[in-house]
Each structure stands twice: as structure tokens, then as C-alpha cells.
Amino acid sequence: MSWFWFALATPVLYCAAIYIDKFVLSKKNTDPLVVTLLSGVVLGAMALIIRMVFGVNQIGGPEILALLVSGVFLLFYILPYLQALQIDEATRVVPLMQLAPIYVLVFSTVFLGEPLTGMQLVGFGLILASSLVLSTDNLSLNTFKLRRSFWLMTVAMLMYAGIGLLFRYVVREQDFWTTVFYQYLGAFLAAIPLGVYMWQKPNSKKNMVRHFPVLNFIMLSNVIAGAAILVQSLALSMTTAPRVYIVEGSQPLIMLVIAVASSIWFPKIMKEDLAGETLGKKVFFSILIFIGLLFIRN
Numbered sequence: 155m156s157w158f159w160f161a162l163a164t165p166v167l168y169c170a171a172i173y174i175d176k177f178v179l180s181k182k183n184t185d186p187l188v189v190t191l192l193s194g195v196v197l198g199a200m201a202l203i204i205r206m207v208f209g210v211n212q213i214g215g216p217e218i219l220a221l222l223v224s225g226v227f228l229l230f231y232i233l234p235y236l237q238a239l240q241i242d243e244a245t246r247v248v249p250l251m252q253l254a255p256i257y258v259l260v261f262s263t264v265f266l267g268e269p270l271t272g273m274q275l276v277g278f279g280l281i282l283a284s285s286l287v288l289s290t291d292n293l294s295l296n297t298f299k300l301r302r303s304f305w306l307m308t309v310a311m312l313m314y315a316g317i318g319l320l321f322r323y324v325v326r327e328q329d330f331w332t333t334v335f336y337q338y339l340g341a342f343l344a345a346i347p348l349g350v351y352m353w354q355k356p357n358s359k360k361n362m363v364r365h366f367p368v369l370n371f372i373m374l375s376n377v378i379a380g381a382a383i384l385v386q387s388l389a390l391s392m393t394t395a396p397r398v399y400i401v402e403g404s405q406p407l408i409m410l411v412i413a414v415a416s417s418i419w420f421p422k423i424m425k426e427d428l429a430g431e432t433l434g435k436k437v438f439f440s441i442l443i444f445i446g447l448l449f450i451r452n
Contacts, residue, residue, distance in 0.1 A: 178375070184372070
């Protein structure tokens, strides 16, 4: 199968997971720390399955370290993302995920010495400007203020960009399943101190018990997100990170379609602001972000 279909499956699966996350976070008052911890558990289980089914080859220490760090980013980028999703609309948060290719471009220029072209700078500007507009309610210079979700997603996407770069750095030379195993292992290891911290917090047991009614939803979201991570890794193993991120640029539009459909037919699960001006702004700037990604690819 072509890398394109794996790359396209990634945003579709992520949008399905985001839909569930938004429902759980907004309707059930779920603690983002609990969801993050369970994500680490799911990724640890997937690492165990990979080891049992495919086996693990021996690789160098620096490569293992790079993958473990990638796994730490894989776990902890989830926390600011969930916090952003908890306080803002999904159709405002999801477009901010396209900040990741900007960081990939900057990292490639700074650390790999790859030059920036004029087209890439145009794409850079389109993505950044569109993200800023989607993250504010008023463009007046006197009252301009970015939503808190923008800053949370800035942190999340910095880590997300690191995930793809570190994974791609190793998978070019090593077996795919071995690479995935160490990345998921890193996420699981990072979840251990998080679990210890949460368990030592006051009323930790009551907090865990409170989440039992929505545990199935949280686990389902994590399984879907885990599948998204896996197909993304397959795409990254077949082609370059920028190509994969370009296809993933369709995610804001996919999420917008889901949000509109849900607001009309399932408003109790997810209902967002669909006023004509607001919806038009979301559609227009989501398209601009995708165009910006195309410029960056060139």
C-alpha cells in the first residue's frame, strides 16, 4: 500500500479520537492527566505485543536513546493538547496541530543546515497567520489577545515535531517494528513517574474511581490514537516527514466536517459555534493552512 493512504488514515483516526476526547473532557469533567497516563499504558501494551509478534533487533545506544526521547515526547505532548481541547472548541484546536510542520522546517534549517526557499517562507507565514486568527476572537490591535489554547498547542506541537524527526532519524536505517517498539517503550517508561505522581496526590483513589464510568471511552480513544500513531509511523518509514505532514494537513477540514455534522445531529456529544461568520472564518483559514503546507512542501 502507498505511503499516502497510511498518511491519510492518520488524520481520520486522530479526528475520531479527538471527537471522543472532546466528549469525555467537556461532558464528563475528565482529568487530562488520567487520559495521558492511560495513553502510556496503551502504548506500553502495544510495545509488548510488537515484541511478542515481530521481535526486536539489536540497535545502537544513541538510536535507542533517540527513540526513547521520541517516546517521552509522544506521551507528554498529549497533556497540553488535552488541556487545550478541554478549554476550547475542537475546530479551533485541531488547526493548531499544523504548527508542527513549521517547527520541522525550523529544526531542519537550524540543525541540518537545510536552506529555506521563498515558497517555504510564504507557507510559513500563511500557517502562522491563519493559526493566530483562529486563536483570537478579535483582531483589533487594542484588544488582540490569543487564547490560552494557542500557547498550550504551541508547546504540544514542539514536542510533536520532535517525535517525527527522531523517529525518521532512526527508521531510515533500522527495522520498522524495532523502531516502533523502542518509541512506545519510551512512552510507557515516561508514564511510570506520572503514575507515581498521580497516586501520591491527595484523594488520588477517589479521582481514579470517579473516572470508572468513562473508562471505556478513554480506552477507546487511546486505542484509536494508538492506531493513528502506528499508521503514521508506517507512512514515515516509507517517505519523508514533510510529505506525511502535508497529507495530515487535511485534519482541520476533516475535523470541521465532523464538528458540523455533530452539532446538527448529535449536539449533546459535540456542539460548536456554527454562526455564519465564525464558520466561514474556520473554513477559510483551515484552507489557508493547507495551502501553506503545500508551499512548505515545495
